[in-house]
Amino acid sequence: MTAIDLGIPGLTGVPTTDEKQTARDYKSDQEVRWCPGCGDYIVLNTMQSFLPSLGLKRENIVFVSGIGCSSRFPYYMNTYGMHSIHGRAPAIATGLAVARPDLSVWVVTGDGDALSIGGNHLIHTLRRNVNLKILLFNNRIYGLTKGQYSPTSEEGKVTKSTPLGSLDHPFNPVSLALGAEASFVGRALDSDKAGLTSVLRQAAEHRGSALVEIYQNCPIFNDGAFDVLKDADEAQRRIINVVDGEPIRFGREGEYCVIREGFGLAVAKSADVDASDIVIHDASDLNLSFALSRLSTQDLTHTVTGVFRRADRPTYDDSARAQVNEAKATKAADLSKLLHGKDTWTVVG
Amino acid sequence: MSTETRKLDRVVIRFAGDSGDGMQLTGDRFTSEAAAFGNDLATQPNFPAEIRAPQGTLPGVSSFQLHFADYDILTPGDRPDVLVAMNPAALKANVVDLPDGGILIVNTDEFTKRNLTKVGYDSNPLEDESLDKFQVHKVAMATLTIGALEETGLGKKDAERAKNMFALGLLSWMYHRPTEGTERFLREKFAKKPDIAEANVLAFRAGWNYGETTEAFAVTYEVAPAKLNVGTYRQITGNTATAYGIVAAAQRSKLPVVLGTYPITPASDILHELSKHKNFDITTVQAEDEIAGIGIALGASYGGALGVTSTSGPGIALKSETIGLAVMTELPLLVIDVQRGGPSTGLPTKTEQADLLQAMFGRNGESPVPIVAPQSPSDCFDAVVDAARIALKYRTPVLFLSDGAVANGSEPWLIPDVDSLPDLQVEFATDPENFQPYSRDPETLARPWAVPGTPGLQHRIGGLEKQDITGNISYDPENHDRMVRLRQAKIDGIEVPDVEVDDPSGEAKVLVVGWGSSYGPIGAAARRVRKLGMPVAHAHLRHLNPFPKNLGEVLKKYDKVIVPEMNLGQLALLLRAKYLVDAVSYTKVQGLPFKAEELQDVLADVIKGVSA
Numbered sequence A: 001m002t003a004i005d006l007g008i009p010g011l012t013g014v015p016t017t018d019e020k021q022t023a024r025d026y027k028s029d030q031e032v033r034w035c036p037g038c039g040d041y042i043v044l045n046t047m048q049s050f051l052p053s054l055g056l057k058r059e060n061i062v063f064v065s066g067i068g069c070s071s072r073f074p075y076y077m078n079t080y081g082m083h084s085i086h087g088r089a090p091a092i093a094t095g096l097a098v099a100r101p102d103l104s105v106w107v108v109t110g111d112g113d114a115l116s117i118g119g120n121h122l123i124h125t126l127r128r129n130v131n132l133k134i135l136l137f138n139n140r141i142y143g144l145t146k147g148q149y150s151p152t153s154e155e156g157k158v159t160k161s162t163p164l165g166s167l168d169h170p171f172n173p174v175s176l177a178l179g180a181e182a183s184f185v186g187r188a189l190d191s192d193k194a195g196l197t198s199v200l201r202q203a204a205e206h207r208g209s210a211l212v213e214i215y216q217n218c219p220i221f222n223d224g225a226f227d228v229l230k231d232a233d234e235a236q237r238r239i240i241n242v243v244d245g246e247p248i249r250f251g252r253e254g255e256y257c258v259i260r261e262g263f264g265l266a267v268a269k270s271a272d273v274d275a276s277d278i279v280i281h282d283a284s285d286l287n288l289s290f291a292l293s294r295l296s297t298q299d300l301t302h303t304v305t306g307v308f309r310r311a312d313r314p315t316y317d318d319s320a321r322a323q324v325n326e327a328k329a330t331k332a333a334d335l336s337k338l339l340h341g342k343d344t345w346t347v348v349g
Numbered sequence B: 001m002s003t004e005t006r007k008l009d010r011v012v013i014r015f016a017g018d019s020g021d022g023m024q025l026t027g028d029r030f031t032s033e034a035a036a037f038g039n040d041l042a043t044q045p046n047f048p049a050e051i052r053a054p055q056g057t058l059p060g061v062s063s064f065q066l067h068f069a070d071y072d073i074l075t076p077g078d079r080p081d082v083l084v085a086m087n088p089a090a091l092k093a094n095v096v097d098l099p100d101g102g103i104l105i106v107n108t109d110e111f112t113k114r115n116l117t118k119v120g121y122d123s124n125p126l127e128d129e130s131l132d133k134f135q136v137h138k139v140a141m142a143t144l145t146i147g148a149l150e151e152t153g154l155g156k157k158d159a160e161r162a163k164n165m166f167a168l169g170l171l172s173w174m175y176h177r178p179t180e181g182t183e184r185f186l187r188e189k190f191a192k193k194p195d196i197a198e199a200n201v202l203a204f205r206a207g208w209n210y211g212e213t214t215e216a217f218a219v220t221y222e223v224a225p226a227k228l229n230v231g232t233y234r235q236i237t238g239n240t241a242t243a244y245g246i247v248a249a250a251q252r253s254k255l256p257v258v259l260g261t262y263p264i265t266p267a268s269d270i271l272h273e274l275s276k277h278k279n280f281d282i283t284t285v286q287a288e289d290e291i292a293g294i295g296i297a298l299g300a301s302y303g304g305a306l307g308v309t310s311t312s313g314p315g316i317a318l319k320s321e322t323i324g325l326a327v328m329t330e331l332p333l334l335v336i337d338v339q340r341g342g343p344s345t346g347l348p349t350k351t352e353q354a355d356l357l358q359a360m361f362g363r364n365g366e367s368p369v370p371i372v373a374p375q376s377p378s379d380c381f382d383a384v385v386d387a388a389r390i391a392l393k394y395r396t397p398v399l400f401l402s403d404g405a406v407a408n409g410s411e412p413w414l415i416p417d418v419d420s421l422p423d424l425q426v427e428f429a430t431d432p433e434n435f436q437p438y439s440r441d442p443e444t445l446a447r448p449w450a451v452p453g454t455p456g457l458q459h460r461i462g463g464l465e466k467q468d469i470t471g472n473i474s475y476d477p478e479n480h481d482r483m484v485r486l487r488q489a490k491i492d493g494i495e496v497p498d499v500e501v502d503d504p505s506g507e508a509k510v511l512v513v514g515w516g517s518s519y520g521p522i523g524a525a526a527r528r529v530r531k532l533g534m535p536v537a538h539a540h541l542r543h544l545n546p547f548p549k550n551l552g553e554v555l556k557k558y559d560k561v562i563v564p565e566m567n568l569g570q571l572a573l574l575l576r577a578k579y580l581v582d583a584v585s586y587t588k589v590q591g592l593p594f595k596a597e598e599l600q601d602v603l604a605d606v607i608k609g610v611s612a
Helices: A039-054 A070-076 A089-099 A111-117 A119-128 A173-179 A193-205 A232-238 A286-293 A316-330 A335-340 B023-037 B088-097 B113-118 B141-148 B156-160 B163-174 B180-189 B194-213 B238-253 B268-274 B290-302 B313-329 B356-361 B379-394 B404-408 B477-492 B516-531 B551-556 B570-579 B596-611
Strands: A061-065 A080-083 A104-110 A133-138 A184-189 A210-215 A239-242 A256-261 A264-269 A303-310 A345-347 B004-008 B010-018 B040-046 B061-069 B082-085 B103-107 B135-139 B219-223 B231-237 B257-261 B282-286 B306-311 B333-339 B397-403 B410-414 B460-462 B510-515 B537-541 B543-545 B560-565 B584-587
Touching: A039 A070, A039 A133, A039 A193, A061 A070, A061 A089, A070 A080, A070 A104, A070 B460, A089 A104, A089 A119, A089 A316, A089 B257, A089 B282, A089 B290, A104 A111, A111 A119, A111 A133, A111 A173, A119 A173, A119 B290, A133 A193, A173 A184, A173 A210, A173 A286, A173 A303, A184 A193, A193 A210, A193 A303, A232 A239, A264 A286, A286 A303, A316 B282, A335 B231, A335 B238, B010 B023, B010 B088, B010 B163, B010 B219, B023 B040, B023 B061, B023 B163, B023 B180, B023 B231, B040 B404, B061 B088, B082 B088, B082 B163, B088 B103, B088 B113, B103 B163, B141 B156, B141 B163, B141 B194, B156 B194, B163 B180, B163 B194, B163 B219, B180 B194, B231 B238, B238 B257, B238 B268, B238 B282, B238 B306, B238 B333, B238 B379, B238 B397, B238 B404, B257 B268, B257 B290, B268 B282, B282 B290, B290 B306, B290 B313, B290 B333, B306 B313, B306 B379, B313 B333, B313 B356, B313 B397, B313 B460, B333 B379, B333 B404, B356 B397, B356 B543, B356 B570, B379 B397, B379 B404, B397 B404, B397 B516, B404 B516, B510 B516, B510 B551, B510 B570, B510 B596, B516 B537, B516 B560, B516 B596, B537 B551, B551 B570, B560 B570, B560 B596, B584 B596
Parallel strands: A061 A080, A061 A104, A080 B460, A104 A133, A133 A210, A184 A210, A239 A303, B004 B219, B010 B082, B082 B103, B103 B135, B257 B282, B257 B306, B306 B333, B333 B397, B510 B537, B510 B560, B560 B584
Antiparallel strands: A184 A303, A256 A264, A345 B231, B010 B061, B040 B061, B040 B410, B231 B410
């Protein structure tokens, strides 16, 4: 369990290798069993192509998942992995991250797993800032149980369990994560390999909890949920990709932009506003990140992608280890002394 | 008039007052004095679930019972010989337990009309005949304490709060207890508030002097030191012994411990204690809920630490699914259940043994889990070390069934030599040659513990059924049948020591079988009936799954088997099912330990029935 400083905060302590790795090295011998056309395939391929670039020892990478279609992910990665129980992956991964600073720990979860049954663990993991990378595959539907609405399904959605339309108001996962003061929050589309890779890389490099929401198509139970974001023309008007330190403009020619309005943000035409009024993204500003998250709407009129927030704060696991190490350095582990305590008496024969 | 001194072999004292009166502290200090003097002792606190129930009311009564003796005792005592009642509520709630002729010491200051009405006394019991059958000592403890502290300049309210130390001083005088320890303790406890420390010491001395100088007390009592086994002793509660056992398991296995837990009565003290011992490579995580607590523990075990979670019954219900995952993934995990009265929230501060079947069967599917139960406060140490041994050696979750009585009770503990503790070291899998995650050790049937970070052993585990040997997902019917049986066989094959039978005469025809914290009352009851000339055998089970190998044979030796439990017969059900033995249940669920007296009657009746 050697600690190696890569100069990448998120991976400090994780051993590296000089051996050249390829995507093939990360494919396990198990047959992938998602439905044809499932967005999960693209995410899996993107992950397998991306991981070699980190140069980590494969045995020091662990994927922990919950239950759901996406949670089969660990079986297909030739790393260590645990396919755990519904909603609990963040808790199990927290225990692993606390115990082992030399591992790069990834959580794979879905909208039902992370936001419904496991909502509590998600917000507390983010609040504690455990050094975990959480990939939230959001397809806005329950797939494995065959088509019930999820906590991210739109209001009024007709599904097997809501023939008259869903009554639930959905979560905006990015707003939720920022409400828990997550230190890193990003969003990407399954079909955007470059965008997804960029967010994954930044997540991996970040020390602390990183939540990455991935819009992922379920071709069986919610096909086309994100089609408007995949149509080249529509996407231009709808996707607001943010980059830290850069003015927030979008559209084919940057003809749209984001400006301040009241306590929040609004979309405007670049031609209608003074260039100095265009908001410059600052990923360390929680209020700005939150306001950005509010620009995304259920009907996908606008969807913000990229890294909303990236801020440094102490991680739970580093701090927990620091307390243990401090205690070990200042107080000998003398079991006999502990057992004797302060008050003893001796019986002699 | 000189004071007479009588020698006694044992005394039971109960301090009772309002939950804000400091009765637990008072009892605790008297216990330390008894321990320092060399008596054997056993204690039982009893307090409300509310932190501060309305003052002066029956639900707000808190008490601490202490039994000390010049021989080895097994229980905190059925009834007090001496009752100290700090207010009318404490008197009303406890006087029913005081036998005729018992000593009753009452703080008269609280017996106002208002306080009497509050608990439903129509007339003042100190002024009518209702207490005539007791030796009543009326002491204005608050007034006397305030008087003694007059010169300290402390306000009346603060001064009055030291009246519990006055009571302790008085009792310490009556029973010839050493006082240095208490004075030292008070000065340390209130080190940051020296005036409060001195006030408490003064109140303590005032109580002592009150006994010595007034002529109210004609008799004092001496209880000589007990003849205990040679060695060094300390006083210990069950929860502390459990925490120390976990520290010992960490040291003897040379593994870090990660405790993932959520506060719950009566288990929280295990978290409090372990969080102080990070220097032993112990990490404590107070999780967001019970489920996260065990998840964190299991995640840590997956990473090669000893994962531990601690809770009480309702928490076990929440953790069940993760225990099942640990059964499936075959990872070591220690699950501490400090049982309390149930179902649901039940009686949080009271004791019960009603989680046995939950521990045994409370999961979906065939999900066998070993169960270990301590029999007394100090026994928690050895029992939890043994539970850790099983978890590590057999790669399985283990349920440790403590309960409120052993957790909060205390007794002297012969401190073990740490080198004599069992070696719990395990070997992680390292060899990639022919590595299979679900291959098994031929003797233990344990699978390899292959932790992340080990080159060449990358594999995936999870809750889906495993293919034998490879651990890949398998839905094959034959394979599932085989795996269910393998998991069961692994637990059935766990090595546990034979159960020992205590039958001094060797002539018993009746066997009493118990488990867990009923050891004390059953043992004491057995001694009593033997003294009356009736032989009885006592077997007490630490291992409830698997049972000791000789148990079936033991049960069949006796004409009658009786099983007292603080539930509705859960162990009896298991014994009847497994051994086809006509075990008779004696059950009680009042949230309190059995009394030796009642079990004595039960055993005597059964023995007489068999002889007739």
